[in-house]
Amino acid sequence: MAGQSFKTIPDLLHFRIGATPGGTAYSFLEGSAWKAVSWKDFGATVREISMGLRALGLQNEERVAILAGTRYEWICADMGILCAGGATTTIYPSSTPDDCGYIIQDSNTSIVIAENEEQIAKLLTQKASMSKVKKVISIDGKSGHDGWVISWAELLEKGRAASVADWEAIGKSVKNDSLATLIYTSGTTGRPKGVELTHDCWVYEAEAIDELQILRPDDVQYFWLPLAHSFGKVLEVAQLKIGFQTAIDGRVEKLVENLAVIKPTFVAAVPRIFEKVYNKVVGGAKAGGGVKYKIFQWALGVGREVSKLKQARQPIGGMLAMKNSIADKLVYSKLKARFGGQLRYFVSGSAALSREMAEFFHAFDILILEGYGLTETSAFSFVSRPDSFKFGTVGPAAPGTEVKIASDGEILIKGRGVMRGYHNLPEATAETIKDGWLYTGDIGELDEKGNLRITDRKKDLIKTSVGKYVAPQELEGKLKLNSPYISNVLVHGNNRNFCTALVAVDPEAITAWAKENGVAGSYAEIVKDPKVHALIKPAFDQLNASIANYSQVKKFAILPQDLTLESGELTPSQKVKRKVVEAKYKEVLDGFYAGGIEN
Numbered sequence: 001m002a003g004q005s006f007k008t009i010p011d012l013l014h015f016r017i018g019a020t021p022g023g024t025a026y027s028f029l030e031g032s033a034w035k036a037v038s039w040k041d042f043g044a045t046v047r048e049i050s051m052g053l054r055a056l057g058l059q060n061e062e063r064v065a066i067l068a069g070t071r072y073e074w075i076c077a078d079m080g081i082l083c084a085g086g087a088t089t090t091i092y093p094s095s096t097p098d099d100c101g102y103i104i105q106d107s108n109t110s111i112v113i114a115e116n117e118e119q120i121a122k123l124l125t126q127k128a129s130m131s132k133v134k135k136v137i138s139i140d141g142k143s144g145h146d147g148w149v150i151s152w153a154e155l156l157e158k159g160r161a162a163s164v165a166d167w168e169a170i171g172k173s174v175k176n177d178s179l180a181t182l183i184y185t186s187g188t189t190g191r192p193k194g195v196e197l198t199h200d201c202w203v204y205e206a207e208a209i210d211e212l213q214i215l216r217p218d219d220v221q222y223f224w225l226p227l228a229h230s231f232g233k234v235l236e237v238a239q240l241k242i243g244f245q246t247a248i249d250g251r252v253e254k255l256v257e258n259l260a261v262i263k264p265t266f267v268a269a270v271p272r273i274f275e276k277v278y279n280k281v282v283g284g285a286k287a288g289g290g291v292k293y294k295i296f297q298w299a300l301g302v303g304r305e306v307s308k309l310k311q312a313r314q315p316i317g318g319m320l321a322m323k324n325s326i327a328d329k330l331v332y333s334k335l336k337a338r339f340g341g342q343l344r345y346f347v348s349g350s351a352a353l354s355r356e357m358a359e360f361f362h363a364f365d366i367l368i369l370e371g372y373g374l375t376e377t378s379a380f381s382f383v384s385r386p387d388s389f390k391f392g393t394v395g396p397a398a399p400g401t402e403v404k405i406a407s408d409g410e411i412l413i414k415g416r417g418v419m420r421g422y423h424n425l426p427e428a429t430a431e432t433i434k435d436g437w438l439y440t441g442d443i444g445e446l447d448e449k450g451n452l453r454i455t456d457r458k459k460d461l462i463k464t465s466v467g468k469y470v471a472p473q474e475l476e477g478k479l480k481l482n483s484p485y486i487s488n489v490l491v492h493g494n495n496r497n498f499c500t501a502l503v504a505v506d507p508e509a510i511t512a513w514a515k516e517n518g519v520a521g522s523y524a525e526i527v528k529d530p531k532v533h534a535l536i537k538p539a540f541d542q543l544n545a546s547i548a549n550y551s552q553v554k555k556f557a558i559l560p561q562d563l564t565l566e567s568g569e570l571t572p573s574q575k576v577k578r579k580v581v582e583a584k585y586k587e588v589l590d591g592f593y594a595g596g597i598e599n
Helices: 009-019 039-055 072-083 097-106 117-125 152-160 164-172 199-212 230-242 252-262 271-288 290-311 318-338 355-363 426-432 472-482 507-516 530-544 578-584 586-592
Strands: 024-030 033-038 063-067 087-091 109-114 135-138 149-151 179-184 194-198 220-223 245-248 266-269 345-348 368-372 402-405 410-414 437-446 452-457 486-492 499-505 553-558
Touching (some): 009 164, 009 199, 009 230, 024 039, 024 072, 033 039, 039 164, 072 164, 072 230, 087 097, 097 109, 109 117, 117 135, 149 152, 179 199, 179 230, 194 199, 199 230, 220 230, 220 252, 230 266, 252 271, 252 318, 266 271, 271 290, 290 318, 290 355, 355 472, 402 437, 426 437, 472 499, 472 530, 486 578, 499 586, 553 586
Parallel strands (some): 024 245, 087 179, 109 135, 220 266, 345 368, 499 553
Antiparallel strands (some): 024 033, 402 410, 410 437, 486 499
């Protein structure tokens, strides 16, 4: 990797403001219109926040928490904290009051930036336990609570009179090994652990992404990811180095609608988004019926042939090229138009994307580059390359990142992106980082070109009572591809004599199906109908026909509701919390195995 040219995030920001002051940094919705902000104006707002925080007494490496959804002000706040010498504690807006209180107290946070009255209400219930918090700043709300809460406008006003020179001097006082970010892993059980990431971690990430030239200065990003998550954070910092512009709106339900307006050239997303789009596309084609569905199937078949040749780096010519051109006009172009028509590729991360899902989109001339990393590695450690992608892998390691596979298959990572450690947890740190190698907890393998294939989480591997190992994530990915009605699925079977599954069906898809098939009632009533079980069963039949007997899913149950973040069954990055779901539906799972043995 090229020599390090920056030491801290303030270095990166000051460089970007100086390099392209008039260029568009961000755009965001103000009312019903998108408002663009230049790098110069963004820097001015960041300066006011930084100096406002210093006026409140913030010292270097002192923590400021952000408790808010993805929005322009989140990025302003984060950059303001870092350029004031502080460190950002990130908290998901969906966190319970108890979790907020724990994270704030454990991190020694002294100031909290909260989105609105709803989030402030959580903090008020925990005020007695948050002994270090001296101020709360409300982005959308007002001052109050005996001066404990001040408004966003008041914070900006406190910093407005400060000079640029004083602000830059504070930025220069930040060291590359200073703490920049504390991200608490969402964990499936127990209290979350605070991951300490330094300025050097993020500078390395930004420079590694820039070196790959996957993202360009003329790119337009549409951004919706949770900024409390490392996947979102790494793109925030990469933008400073590369200089592309970002349109930001954290509302997931507005994603597809906004893509058509923004016309981005790249979008980062989690696999669940692609699964939802897949379900809508396939479900909509089937609902069209007749000739429309036959055209869809024909076009998909042509696209798959083209995709195979592209994957093999072979030319597309003759009759196939002609067919592909027709298929593009009739089918592919409509989906690409829904994404704005300018998309170069999606980037998928945070959870495993099935090879079949990547190949489905590629058949529609939409490339998904899959990446891999952990919060503990500052999000980005591997990514597929546009000119050498290999579906089913997450590509080779980032420049400057080392990787090796342990004897038991665990992936080990070394490099500047690796965390400083877990906050206040030296034993957990020592268990995770040994001789400079971070033990990821993921199982994988490297091919001859260095592409990494993730097979499963080490702790998620199922070992049946007959001693066979089963990778549940691989089976779950195939099941979701086999049926557009499956929203989430959990394959179970550890220490059992065969595998079973819990299935949540997609509310929108199943409601539409119910209307067409004379099944009335609420969602919970619809999924009880035997017709729904029969609707889902072919997905399991298709899976079981393609895998070894010991891996086959012998029984499944349809859950009375979808898995959600609000119910605590999903992480903010849409991964299933296995232990939570298995505990909640323990009786259902135990019932699968009552009354006999099945082999």
